[in-house]
Amino acid sequence: MTCLFCRIVSGEIPAQVVYRGPEVTAFRDINPQAPVHVLVVPNRHVESISELGSADAALLGQLIEVANELARQEGVADSGYRLITNRGPDAGQTVAHLHFHLLGGRPMSWPPG
Numbered sequence: 001m002t003c004l005f006c007r008i009v010s011g012e013i014p015a016q017v018v019y020r021g022p023e024v025t026a027f028r029d030i031n032p033q034a035p036v037h038v039l040v041v042p043n044r045h046v047e048s049i050s051e052l053g054s055a056d057a058a059l060l061g062q063l064i065e066v067a068n069e070l071a072r073q074e075g076v077a078d079s080g081y082r083l084i085t086n087r088g089p090d091a092g093q094t095v096a097h098l099h100f101h102l103l104g105g106r107p108m109s110w111p112p113g
């Protein structure tokens with residue numbers, strides 16, 4: 001198994017895991033871009049969001065539910081947060097295992113750089 005996030009999901013590589021469930025795992029980003037920066041990933045290997053659709057509604061719902069719950073736990077539910085996923089080189093995807101960035105705890109500008 002070569003995928004970095006598959007290895008984190010399996011526990012082979014340590015990470016600051018904040019949620020572990022049967023379908024979804026969440027852990028702190030190693031290079032945080034905001035006071036709260038958590039990555040929410042499917043346990044099964046999915047390369048990016050472009051692979052998912054209506055057939056994966058349950059998994060997508062769980063990813064969003066976990067992110068929203070963690071936003072509450074991390075104290076940014078009311079101040080606000082971003083939930084973003086990068087797909088492909090122009091978007092800056094560097095790890096080819098779908099992940100949603102949960103970012104919060106500071107004001108963020110728009111548009112993104």
Ligand code: AMP
Binds near residue numbers: 015030032039094095
């Ligand atoms: P992206 O650029 O959207 O593909 O995001 C990949 C994210 O994974 C970056 O924010 C990295 O800081 C983060 N990252 C890379 N390696 C690790 C790791 N071992 N543990 C936690 N986060 C990581």
Ligand code: ZN
Binds near residue numbers: 004005006045046096
């Ligand atoms: Zn993977």
